[in-house]
Amino acid sequence: MAFKLPGSVYSPSLIESVIYETGQYLDWYREAKVHKTVGAKAAEEPSFTGETVQTIEAWFEGKKPSVEGIEGLVAHLRGLNLPVVHVTMAALPNHSQRASLVDWFRAQTNPDVLVAFVTDRNLGGGVMVRTPNHVFDYSWRQRLVDGRDKLAGIIKNV
């Protein structure tokens, strides 16, 4: 069975968050099962983020969850070794902008790629993409630096 992460889980930090919450869900589920076995009233199911809920649902594919299944999910998530691309911009993108960028990376480069968003005001604008082996700098600062000769010429002519 090839498990595919939901589109909303696109970054390493989100995976960490999902792993943490899935662990909590496992603890709750185990306790709830014990309570049910002994006929006691189980604690209320804690609320989880949408990413965690979507991940668990995708993992069980509509089947009933089990302790072994949840443990398997946690182990699977911990064992993931997916390519990560760090996208640095001058400001933090909003939800739709992130979705656009993640969709673009997964569609154009690697469907399993994780995207980590980083903010650096010094870029001025544009984007800087760091892949495992390279840095692709398309920021405005880099453009200005690359065009320093033109800048020097302009300054000289002033």
Added chain:
Amino acid sequence: MNLVIYILAGVIGILAILTLVQSWQLSRVKGRLAKLLLQPKPISVSEPTAAELEARLKTAYEAKIVEATATFGEDLKGTSTRLSEQVSRLTTSVIEEELDSYQKTLEEVRHTAVEAMDKIRTAVEQQRVELRQGMEADLAAERAKLSAKFDTKMGDIVASYIAESLGGGVDLGAQMQFIMASLEAHKDEIKKDLTSGV
């Protein structure tokens, strides 16, 4: 037979005796002759004869001395003249040769010195030109380096200033088109790294 032998013996004896006698006489004569030779017998000459002989001898001796002196004088004069000529000739020739040699040596030394001076002058001039060219090249390189450094620094300063100024009012919504276009333009490079870098 015996008689003949006796006669012959007698004759031999007589001959022997005669031989002995003659030998004795011969030895005596030799002794006298030796004595005579050892002791020359003085010649006795009369006084007038001796005076005359002495006068003649003196005259002849003086004449011979005068003659020898004249001859010697003439020889000496000739020899002296020839010797002077020879010395003069030799001296002149030697001096001329030495002077020629000295002049040649001087000429060679002067020629060598001139050549050396020319070489030194050429080398100095070449070195001066090279030094000047090197200094000019170094100066130009240093000027270009400083200019480039200044431009770089100035570019960095201006770029940082602009980026810093823009950073305060970033509108990603307005930039998204540019960002997506940039990613789209380089998607092959990014994809290549993401597919091969894991």
